[in-house]
Amino acid sequence: MATYKVPCIHCGEMVERDAHNCPKCGSRSPFGYHCPTCLKPIERGNAVCSGCGRPLTTTCPYCGGATFVGGERCDACGTTLLIRCESKRCGELQFFENTKCTVCGKPIKKAAKQIEAIKNGGK
Ligand SMILES: [Zn+2]
Ligand SMILES: [Zn+2]
Ligand SMILES: [Zn+2]
Ligand SMILES: [Zn+2]
Numbered sequence: 001m002a003t004y005k006v007p008c009i010h011c012g013e014m015v016e017r018d019a020h021n022c023p024k025c026g027s028r029s030p031f032g033y034h035c036p037t038c039l040k041p042i043e044r045g046n047a048v049c050s051g052c053g054r055p056l057t058t059t060c061p062y063c064g065g066a067t068f069v070g071g072e073r074c075d076a077c078g079t080t081l082l083i084r085c086e087s088k089r090c091g092e093l094q095f096f097e098n099t100k101c102t103v104c105g106k107p108i109k110k111a112a113k114q115i116e117a118i119k120n121g122g123k
Pocket of ligand 4: 085086087090091092101102103104105106
């Protein structure tokens with residue numbers, strides 16, 4: 001049976017339509033943008049999320065430029081906007097502004113520390 005593949009909006013890799021992550025860039029939303037806070041589908045160009053009302057543009061903590069929140073990487077400098085959930089069992093990638101994990105619901109307390117580490121070129 002032929003597999004139906006669609007290009008990842010982030011890196012262009014052809015990804016199976018039912019995949020949850022892009023195997024190349026690891027994006028959790030290879031086929032469309034999602035609000036990083038409430039996970040509703042969002043579109044570039046809209047001002048706020050229709051689900052939770054958060055602004056869809058934010059300031060990059062790395063370069064200070066304006067960036068779209070669904071892009072996973074800063075529009076201006078290309079730095080990843082994702083950090084990891086601090087729960088060891090979860091460890092899912094989360095948007096840097098999230099105060100709790102959208103997967104396990106645990107609070108993310110060390111976001112600032114993780115941002116600092118990325119700023120300093122670490123992992
Ligand atoms: Zn990708
Ligand atoms: Zn939302
Ligand atoms: Zn940036
Ligand atoms: Zn989590």
